[in-house]
Amino acid sequence: MLQSPHLRLFFRRLILGLGLAVFFAWLALRPAADSDDNRVVQREFLAMGTLFSVSVYLEPQQVPADAEAALARLERVLQDYELRWRAWDLQGTEDTPDAHADTDVTTATAGPASAPVNLRQINKVLAAGGVASVPEPMRPLFERAAQLSRLSDGRFDVRIGALVKLWGFDDETHFRSTPPSDEAIHAQLQIQAGAPALPTAGVAYGPAPGIQLDFGAIAKGDATDLAIRQLRESGYPNAIVNAGGNLHAAGRRGERAWRIGVRHPRPDAQHRLLATLDIEGDEAVITSGDYERYFEFQGQRYHHILDPHTGTPARGLSSVTVVADSGAAADAASTALFVAGPGGWQQQAYALALDKVLVVDTDGQVMATPRLAQRLKFAEGISARTVEPGPAP
Structure with missing residues (x-):
């Protein structure tokens, strides 16, 4: 039970x-x-x-x-x-190398880049204050994430892993029942503000103590x-x-x-x-x-x-x-x-060159871009307001 x-x-x-x-x-x-x-x-x-x-x-x-x-x-x-991109060990399990990994984990140091084989090991290197090398198969997504973070003015940011853990969203079986304190949130935001951005080359990252990477919003x-x-x-x-x-x-x-x-x-x-x-x-x-x-x-x-x-x-x-x-x-x-949010998604869609977007706000209002609205068949009783993406006024 x-x-x-x-x-x-x-x-x-x-x-x-x-x-x-x-x-x-x-x-x-x-x-x-x-x-x-x-x-x-x-x-x-x-x-x-x-x-x-x-x-x-x-x-x-x-x-x-x-x-x-x-x-x-x-x-x-x-x-x-999944083994390569999972951000944290599952509850009660130990980290295991990927089946296709061809490198070993080395001890994290603040000097030369270490050689992890998956995201969990990259996060362990960062937690130890080291520089983590990015395995070659993971570099394209690192580079894509860096590009999308810049284009979104940081609204998409894989460096929020520690915030995700602070809120308890890293493990669905152990959600919080209350929000974390404002002080804890502010402290993590300060760490994030001082951390290096994800590099566009995607070869290595760090040192970035206090930062944990989470690719859950792209992987x-x-x-x-x-x-x-x-x-x-x-x-x-x-x-x-x-x-x-x-x-x-x-x-x-x-x-x-x-x-x-x-x-x-x-x-x-x-x-x-x-x-x-x-x-x-x-x-x-x-x-x-x-x-x-x-x-x-x-x-x-x-x-x-x-x-x-x-x-x-x-x-x-x-x-x-x-x-x-x-x-x-x-x-x-x-x-x-x-x-x-409601006041900025149109500008963000424009910045990301998106022309097919459907949005529902917390009041239940449905909005869609013209290119997508003309293709959607809405359920009975549902209608959408057409909104064109555009730059900020």
Whole structure:
């Protein structure tokens, strides 16, 4: 029997999340009038703390057994990816090297760069006051994160790992029940302000004592990019990847487009979805929302999307959905727009060259950019105000 209210809340959210993921998968794989279900091969597995549902549509010459083998290989790749990018050891476990690592961990020093093989080991080097070298396979995402941090004026910032831990959002089974003190938040913000920015070269980082890196706001989107890329290289150009409601699709399902659903941030019996969207070509659809990880205190919701400038949960929006060619870019951008809030998301979208955005504020108002609004099919009873991204006045 679960005595802890945090554990009960965790499992309720897990069940809800898995249920929604299954629903979104059903939506994408819904039978057509001329059903082609025998051409779709699907595999589900846990990775990166969520349920991945991956489906491929077979060409006439392809056979299910080969596709199943390709999906099994992809599962192993994504589980290795999780080991590489997980920011902290799981509760009660010790750190283990990645399956594909070709270097050993060296003792952290304040001098020459050490040689970690994953993000957890990079964080341990930083905690010891050392300079951490970035493994070559991780450098492209480090560089992408540095670029997106600059373009978002720091609204997306992977250096907030210590703040994430301070708020208790690093472990869903041990959420806080009260916010941390203002003094603790201020102290961490001071450390962050004095730390070096993520380097654009992505070869090494540090020394940055007190800083912990957390790529949670970009890695899941990057994982969907990796999955689509690997499936294409394996001969499956028509595929859809659903990572707990964050999606990336390519090609088509036979004669029709892949169709995905955008979750309502406050679902009820009538509205589980805000809208549906038919994918055009190769697109990622990533949503950041205040409903994924949160606790409530004195009637206020404290969620996991932290503003790096204030050290507290961003306010004013309930969800932000970004449609883009890259899952990594859409993932980071949805966080940056969420942090920018009701008065700044349009300018932030403009700065990031985004033209397909859907936003819901905490009053329930739905807004969409023109390029996306014309493609969305909203649920009955839901309408959106069209808002054009633009520079600050």
